Amino acid sequence: MLNWLTLQHLRGRFLELQSFDESYVERLSAGDFRTQEHFVAYFSELIQLKLRSRLHSPQAIEDVRQETFTRVFAALRSGKIRQPDRLGAFVNSMCNNVLLEQYRASSRDSSLEDEEQTDFPALTVDVLGAIAAKQMAEKIREILEEMPERDRRLLREVFLEERDKDEVCRDFGVDRDYLRVLLHRAKQSFKSLYLKNMAARPPGVVAAAKL
């Protein structure tokens, strides 16, 4: 089975901003290792975020992720990517196709979806590594400490307790827009440290993917 840079291998990978252009696609097609590493790391995170709301099984998410990359690289090798600047949309589209097949497969075999949900390590934490994650946690603690207690409880109910958001907002006497703005402001406070950590980490060495 293809083993495209499993989530464990993605620890500490550098997600620098690179242009997805013709040159990038050429390097990717030519098998340039650093470009492949960046490509997989960059889109793995987005794929996982996309799939989390659709699949409950970590194994199913991993299966879809790997199959997506398998097909994208097959398309690259056969020169099917005609719009390099739309590489991201291509990956998204491929992921949608694989996901659809996954739904069909799981409706025939319900064992996958019925799997007990296990704790799935956040890819964002894995990607950044333990030290950066600790810094991030400290910053988030700081942001939360600066919030009124009510806002902290609101976030706890929504994200930790996973209660129905409408119910939570009703209980706290706020509307959904208040919750959105709260998240937006907190994210903005956190984002500068996040960007700094992303920029400071050099690319790591990863085991070559088995083809």
Place this chain on the structure above:
Amino acid sequence: MDHDEAVRQKATEKYLLGELDPELKDQFEEHLFDCQDCALDVRAAAMFVEQTKVVLSEPIVALPERATAPAPSAGWLAWLRPAFAVAVLALLLAVVGYQNFVTYPHLMRAANQPQVGPWASVNVSTRGTTTTVIKARRGEGFGLLVNLPPEEGFASYAADLYNPAQKLEWSGPISTATSDEGRQIYIPGRNRQPGTYALVVRGITTAGESKEISRHSIDLQIQN
């Protein structure tokens, strides 16, 4: 969905809160995979949410009540914590004590005592290429006694000192009550490198124009 629309609609927050209907969600994801700005925004927000869960799952006592807890929060106020503050204050006390009882008295003695050291005479009227040799110990300064030319019609004088790398090291006025007075320029010896220095004396006219009137080479030889 384009980028401006995604920002305007706070699509990142809605996406992570599960508030986008299926069609908008698909549209946002299609945009997200192509837009690095939005991708970064979503990743940062997702990281925030994940870590918030970790922090909020800690015992409540770990997060002080904002309205009632006077304890300083983490950040720059952390240095006020007693253990750290004591160590810092002790270090500062040691530094201040050393400076007041050792360094400063030594500097005062050095500054107030007569200094004996090498010197050379620089006669501005002299033209020529002779080099003045000065022998000084390492770290020892030396003096240059500048004899200004009588009545050359300049309102004032200035001197420039060039180091062996021919870089201007110092420039300053030479003030005189009368033009036949000599003036000493003391060149400090700290970190002084041996080599050929150049002292350029300039005359300044009443109009403020500067004219080089002499240039002297000083060969500084450091003796151990």
